[in-house]
Amino acid sequence: MFAMRTLLRVPSVRRRDFLRRVAAAVAAGAVGMANRQLLADVAATTETSQAPLLVKFPEKVPLILNTDRPPNLETPLAYFEHDLTPNEAMYVRWHLGITPTRVDTSAFRLSLGGHVERSVQWSLDELRTNFEPVSLVAVNQCSGNSRRYFEPRMPGVQWGNGALANARWTGVRLKDLLAKAGVKAGAVDVRFNGLDSPTLPAAGQFQGTPDFIKSLPLDRANDGEVMVAYEVNGRPLPMLNGFPLRLVVPGWFATYWTKSLSEIIVLDKNFDGFWMAKAYRVPPTHNYQELPKELAKETVPITALTVRSLFVRPAPGERVAAGQPCEVQGIALDGGKGMRRVELSLDEGKTWRDARLDADMGKYSWRRWRFDFTPQRGRHRLLVKATNADGDTQTTAPQWNRSGYGRNVIESLEIEAA
Numbered sequence: 001m002f003a004m005r006t007l008l009r010v011p012s013v014r015r016r017d018f019l020r021r022v023a024a025a026v027a028a029g030a031v032g033m034a035n036r037q038l039l040a041d042v043a044a045t046t047e048t049s050q051a052p053l054l055v056k057f058p059e060k061v062p063l064i065l066n067t068d069r070p071p072n073l074e075t076p077l078a079y080f081e082h083d084l085t086p087n088e089a090m091y092v093r094w095h096l097g098i099t100p101t102r103v104d105t106s107a108f109r110l111s112l113g114g115h116v117e118r119s120v121q122w123s124l125d126e127l128r129t130n131f132e133p134v135s136l137v138a139v140n141q142c143s144g145n146s147r148r149y150f151e152p153r154m155p156g157v158q159w160g161n162g163a164l165a166n167a168r169w170t171g172v173r174l175k176d177l178l179a180k181a182g183v184k185a186g187a188v189d190v191r192f193n194g195l196d197s198p199t200l201p202a203a204g205q206f207q208g209t210p211d212f213i214k215s216l217p218l219d220r221a222n223d224g225e226v227m228v229a230y231e232v233n234g235r236p237l238p239m240l241n242g243f244p245l246r247l248v249v250p251g252w253f254a255t256y257w258t259k260s261l262s263e264i265i266v267l268d269k270n271f272d273g274f275w276m277a278k279a280y281r282v283p284p285t286h287n288y289q290e291l292p293k294e295l296a297k298e299t300v301p302i303t304a305l306t307v308r309s310l311f312v313r314p315a316p317g318e319r320v321a322a323g324q325p326c327e328v329q330g331i332a333l334d335g336g337k338g339m340r341r342v343e344l345s346l347d348e349g350k351t352w353r354d355a356r357l358d359a360d361m362g363k364y365s366w367r368r369w370r371f372d373f374t375p376q377r378g379r380h381r382l383l384v385k386a387t388n389a390d391g392d393t394q395t396t397a398p399q400w401n402r403s404g405y406g407r408n409v410i411e412s413l414e415i416e417a418a
Contacts, residue, residue, distance in 0.1 A: 052076075059238040061088045066157045070094035070196075071240060074162035080312045080331055083361060083368065084137070085165035087233055092240045093142050093163065093254065095212045095275075097199030100260050103244055110228070110245060114191070114265035117182030124244055127230060131172040134227060138250040138364035139333050140165050140257055143280060143302050147404030152292055154404050161310055166331075166366045169248045171229035175222050177264070183218070189267040190221040192247055195260035210274035214256050215267070216249065225250055228261060250364040251336035252303050253406075255280045276301060280405075287408050288401045295402055304335030306408040307394060309342055309369070309386035314415050322377040322417040330355075332386035333366040340391070342369040345383040349396065349410070352385070375417035382413045 054062035055073060063073035073092040079085055105124055113119035122130070142163035144156050157163075178190070191213060198209030220226065227248040230237065237243040242259030249256040255275070282288040283296035287306075290296040309332040320326045332342045338360070343352040358368040387393040394410045 057092070057240060059088060060092070060240065061086075063089070063092065064160070064162060066159065070097055070099055072157045073240075074160060075165065076162060077310075077312055077315065080310070081329065083358070084167055084233055087167075087235055087238050087241070090140075090165045090167070090232075090238065090241050091142070091163045093157075094196060094240075094259070096196045096209065098197045099240075100195040100243075101239065103195070103239075103260070105244060108244060108262075110262060110264070112177055112181045112264040112266075115184045115187045115268045116178075116266050117184060120177075120181050122177075124230065127172055127228070127245075131176050133170055134173055135168055135170040136225075136227070136248075136250060136364060137166065137168045137361045138248060139305065139366050140167065140248075140254045141305055141333070143253040143255050143405045144403065146407040149407065150400055150404045151398075152400075154402060156404055164333075166333075167232045168234070169227060169229040169246075170231040170234070171227045171245070171248065173224055174226040174228055174247070174264075175224045177228065178222055178266070181266070183222070183266055184268070186268045187218050187266050188269055189215045189271045190218060191215045191265040191267055191271050191273075192256075192258040192261060193263040193265075194242070194258050195262050212258075212275055213271075213273045214258055215271035215273070215276055216256060218266075220249070251305060253280075253305060255302065280403075282401055282403065282405050287395055287397075287399055288406045289397075289399060290401050292400065292402075302405055305333060306406045307334040307386050307388050307392045308332070308408055308411075309384045309394065310411055311382070311384060311413040314413070316413060317415070319416045319418050320375060322375060325372055325374050326415075326417075328355075328371040328373070328382065328413070330369050330384060331366045332357075332369055334386070334388040334392065336363045337388040337390045337392070338363045339367040340387045340389050342367070342384065342386045344371045346373065346380065348381070349383055355384075375415070377417050379414060379416050382415070383410050384413070385410045 052064040055065040056062045066072040066074055071092050071094055075089050075091045079089040109121040109123055111121045145159050145163035146161050147156055148158040148160055193213045198211060200208045202208035229246050229248045237246055245261040247258040247261050280302050281299035282302045283290045284298060284300050309330055311330045313329040314320055332339050342355040344355055345352050355369040355371040385394040394408055396410055399409050
């Protein structure tokens with residue numbers, strides 16, 4: 001069972017004051033060796049004038065706290081300097097108040113039933129030994145990543161840019177599991193449920209909190225790419241990221257990546273549960289755009305990742321040496337078309353120059369990029385935009401929708417050369 005989390009309480013202070021307090025804590029022995037560099041990196045990559053509240057959960061390095069029940073924890077930007085996000089640094093997103101903290105792996109079974117020839121169950125050992133293992137690198141990104149940058153603000157977890165991860169997922173094809181059960185003709189949707197549960201279940205006329213159940217169209221579920229993963233980056237899934245099994249839907253937002261997956265049901269009609277029919281929906285417009293005073297009358301479920309790019313280094317507001325070469329680093333991603341180019345501008349978008357792209361780790365992975373320039377003394381504002389193989393790129397126009405989903409605007413970075 002999870003031990004009580006450790007809170008690294010950081011009050012609202014300026015970054016230099018925060019660093020001073022971190023140094024004092026280190027000198028006093030109040031911060032462990034493993035956390036010292038992390039604290040400095042988090043302070044350096046804080047995107048606001050206030051330092052974050054860090055929390056230490058089991059199997060995790062200190063992450064940025066957004067909510068504690070359920071746990072919603074954000075990855076500091078420093079960890080995006082890796083090709084693959086370390087398991088210990090992966091962001092955490094749960095919707096319901098009761099999340100699994102212990103799983104009896106000897107008794108656990110994944111069940112598959114519904115509109116199939118035969119209902120089946122598998123133990124964890126049977127999934128590993130009876131099916132061909134597959135691996136792929138894919139970005140997992142919350143639909144609401146970067147929500148705090150939408151104006152005007154809307155309800156929801158106020159994520160910065162840290163609700164995403166890039167990892168190598170290993171497991172079995174969902175297609176192979178469906179084949180073992182024998183999907184009947186007329187099947188339409190496949191429904192997925194996990195071990196989490198609502199704090200207030202339905203009782204009598206009280207509807208309670210809807211269980212977090214998602215679905216995929218049969219064609220997507222059976223495309224050979226959707227996976228039931230039992231490992232991430234060569235190790236078992238962390239409990240907070242969905243141990244013992246997690247659905248992986250490469251190229252789609254993480255709302256479909258059911259954690260602690262325990263039940264799969266094939267349906268002969270469209271699934272109309274709350275988290276499909278009411279939640280995680282967007283206007284069917286370019287960039288999911290709508291106006292606060294003119295909300296779209298029609299919405300559809302959000303699906304594929306939008307094209308976007310992020311700055312990782314230098315950190316916002318960081319000082320760099322004037323007259324010395326500076327390497328700017330970042331990441332770019334989309335829903336699986338592949339990245340054609342990443343460009344940066346030093347003159348507010350009047351001209352653009354290509355960044356260098358690191359090795360391609362697969363169409364569902366992010367691409368790390370690098371850009372060299374020599375800043376003169378003073379403040380500099382850099383812009384970055386990504387373009388995928390289909391020519392889709394990032395927008396210069398302000399973006400807003402009622403849920404703060406699918407941020408796709410051109411990002412900026414301000415640094416000072418001295």
